[in-house]
Amino acid sequence: MKESVPELLCMLGRDALPGPFRLEAGQALRLTLLALPGVSVDASLEVQLLGPGAELDLGGLYLCRSDERVRLSVRVRHEAGGAVSHQLLKGIVDGTARFSFDGLIYVAPDAQKTEAVQQNHSLLLSDSCQAETRPQLEIYADDVICSHGATLGHLNADEQFYMRSRGIPEEEARRLQMISFLSPVLSRLPEALQEECLAAL
Amino acid sequence: MSEYLLEINDLHASVSGKEILKGVSLCIAPGEVHAVMGPNGAGKSTLSAVLAGRPDYEVTAGTVLFRGRDLLALSPEERSWAGLFLSFQYPVEIPGVSITNFMKAAVNARRKARGLPELSAAEFLKLMKEKMALVQMKGEFARRELNVGFSGGEKKRNEIFQMAMIDPLFSILDETDSGLDVDALRIVADGVNALRSPEKAAIVITHYKRLLDYIRPDVVHILKEGRIVRTGGPELVEQIEKEGYEGIGA
Secondary structure, three states, X not given: OOOOOOEEXXXXXXXXXXXXXXXXXXXXXXXXXXXXXXXXXXXXXXXXXXXXOOEEEEEEEEEEOOOOEEEEEEEXXXXXXXXEEEEEEEEEEOXXXXXXXXXXXXXXXXXXXXXXXXXXXXXXXXXXXXXXXXXXXXXXOOOOEEEEEEEEEOOOHHHHHHHHOOOOOHHHHHHHHXXXXXXXXXXXXXXXXXXXXXXHO | OOOOOEEEEEEEXXXXXXXXXXXXXXXXXXXXXXXXXXXXXXXXXXHHHHHHOOOOEEEEEEEEEEOOEEHHHOOHHHHHHHOEEEEOOOOOOEEEEEHHXXXXXXXXXXXXXXXXOOOOHHHHHHHHHHHXXXXXXXXHHHHOEEOOOOOHHHXXXXXXXXHHHHOOOEEEEEOOOOOOOHHHHHHHHHHHHHOOOOOOEEXXXXXXXXXXXXXXXXXXXXXXXXXXXXXXXXXXHHHHHHHOOOOOOO
């Protein structure tokens, strides 16, 4: 059994981004980044995985709704084999806000049996907001499982019609859709912060 | 006030500029169940989508009166508040939203629209339990994410559960039988039959006789190429079962 995983929460724009982190063999880190409305920030995170069994579980949630500029750069370096990194960053961009994500996964030549997953998904609510996502994979080992997925999307019309057909007004349906979209990252937050996020939708 | 609950008159509708409904007329009185049958592409699902107010479907001509009101002027949620319900052929999955939270939003929005206070937590739970029993859903069902990972049968039972929670005056069941095994079909049909009453009415859309063996229609319409080509009694169902849609209508 592993020791309990240290959990860190970083409120962007209020807390300084911690790190760089160096995870040795068997060490785990669960880190959640949160950017609430009203926050503009340019933050960089670096995590190195230095031995087998090292594990990074990174979550991120951003809500940018007026003229915020949120820029996030994450570098995950698998220097040794047999380590795992999971990244899931999701957020909603509205108004004239801009969000950008640069995500590098580096896998060293002898870091075999690496597992690295990176996901970044943004929901765009207005015509004048912008979101960019730049996944970068630099993989020099050949026996690895690495994947990345990135989407920029809008609220799904089928979901909306389904909810409205049940009598849920359009505004409330949109809110439920946003909760649905954010739910995998929302669930990482303590309850009080979940409430704060929901109130901001 | 009209004797009919729903009056569709010469309804034309298009999807992406292509005309699908080419003049549909039918009237349904309280207490009646009408079956709409027809081959693939006849416009059956378009008819149900247009009645429920799907935004990307364009009505190009005709009128629809629901309890004497212009249904087409209402938003999808206003149609629901007025008493209309659509059971979807393909219910939508909404991860991260539990059935309980979804139904709470739906039930209370409808109550608000009628000027009623929200249900208390205890009243709501009691209602949930009662309606879940109707479609034989177990307690953990209430906590599941809406339609996520549901089998075909569970999705359709969930539609009938929602119908029971909402208690509509007029229901449209769009191919509620598709993808159901015999047991699920019976549960769904029993659920629908339990909700029949002299004030309520329904349209049952289906390809097959199977569902209509359980939910007996008063009137049967055959929809083909966007028009109703034949209207009759339950005996029409038998005729189609024997002869197919080929020989019917123009």
